[in-house]
Amino acid sequence: MTTPSDDDAIVLEQPCPIRDVLDRIGDQWSLLILEAxxxxxxxxxxxxxxxxxxxxxxxxxTLKQLExxxxxxxxxxxxxxxxxxxxxxxxxxxxxxxxxxxxxxxEAHHRTIVAARARYRAEREPA
Amino acid sequence: MTTPSDDDAIVLEQPCPIRDVLDRIGDQWSLLILEAxxxxxxxxxxxxxxxxxxxxxxxxxTLKQLExxxxxxxxxxxxxxxxxxxxxxxxxxxxxxxxxxxxxxxEAHHRTIVAARARYRAEREPA
DNA sequence: CCGCATCCCGATTGATACTG
DNA sequence: CAGTATCAATCGGGATGCGG
Numbered sequence: 001m002t003t004p005s006d007d008d009a010i011v012l013e014q015p016c017p018i019r020d021v022l023d024r025i026g027d028q029w030s031l032l033i034l035e036a037x038x039x040x041x042x043x044x045x046x047x048x049x050x051x052x053x054x055x056x057x058x059x060x061x062t063l064k065q066l067e068x069x070x071x072x073x074x075x076x077x078x079x080x081x082x083x084x085x086x087x088x089x090x091x092x093x094x095x096x097x098x099x100x101x102x103x104x105x106x107e108a109h110h111r112t113i114v115a116a117r118a119r120y121r122a123e124r125e126p127a
Numbered sequence: 128m129t130t131p132s133d134d135d136a137i138v139l140e141q142p143c144p145i146r147d148v149l150d151r152i153g154d155q156w157s158l159l160i161l162e163a164x165x166x167x168x169x170x171x172x173x174x175x176x177x178x179x180x181x182x183x184x185x186x187x188x189t190l191k192q193l194e195x196x197x198x199x200x201x202x203x204x205x206x207x208x209x210x211x212x213x214x215x216x217x218x219x220x221x222x223x224x225x226x227x228x229x230x231x232x233x234e235a236h237h238r239t240i241v242a243a244r245a246r247y248r249a250e251r252e253p254a
Numbered sequence: 255c256c257g258c259a260t261c262c263c264g265a266t267t268g269a270t271a272c273t274g
Numbered sequence: 275c276a277g278t279a280t281c282a283a284t285c286g287g288g289a290t291g292c293g294g
Contacts, residue, residue: 266286
């Protein structure tokens with residue numbers, strides 16, 4: 001078995017709390033998902049449409065991670081066809097507050113960063 | 128040329144500001160470096176010792192990224208042996224403020240996250 | 255409708271050795 | 275001291291098709 005199933009997700013003890021958090025929301029999709037759920041509960045495909053260009057696999061994997069860490073809940077309704085709803089937990093919701101600070105900072109300083117990059121390139125491309 | 132040099136670092140325009148920031152500090156080392164520099168200027172190897180288990184290559188690459196984005200400055204002193212000092216810029220320092228909120232949140236909720244993981248596993252491993 | 259298994263490729267990272 | 279070059283191994287993540 002060289003390719004373990006998603007169910008075997010490794011859950012290492014991270015001695016550093018912030019690493020836990022960055023590992024979870026530093027990836028490409030987690031933050032997008034959390035923000036998509038901020039207004040309210042969404043189903044799998046609704047979430048997919050909301051985010052736009054995420055594959056089913058990555059959405060599935062990322063949701064599982066977020067559920068595992070207690071940021072969201074997954075509710076399966078035993079209907080035909082199946083319905084699955086995702087929603088923020090209080091933990092997930094509380095996380096969005098400090099995260100918003102960072103988002104605000106990013107928006108406020110985005111131009112500075114872009115300018116720094118341009119300057120960096122300019123210094124290295126003399127002619 | 129299948130392995131581009133580090134100097135050819137790709138600088139794509141990210142339409143979403145927060146992505147820029149997460150891409151830069153969501154990696155394994157950037158935040159550690161920024162926090163190591165918070166108390167003051169450090170030289171390359173001092174930084175390496177401070178962080179502990181980072182390879183020279185990753186430290187070099189990450190520092191370059193951080194410099195490129197304007198979070199730190201790199202000052203080369205034309206001496207023998209060479210001396211290079213890294214320090215936070217005002218941008219880098221201002222970034223640490225909202226980031227600290229997130230670090231605090233992570234520390235405050237770490238136990239909750241760990242508990243959520245344990246609970247998740249317990250639910251899936253009946254016996 | 256929701257999600258998992260498989261295949262596959264490019265990106266990331268470490269080790270090691272070499273340079274200014 | 276402060277890196278860079280090269281090689282090799284690993285890993286994330288997309289596409290697709292099957293299954294519940």
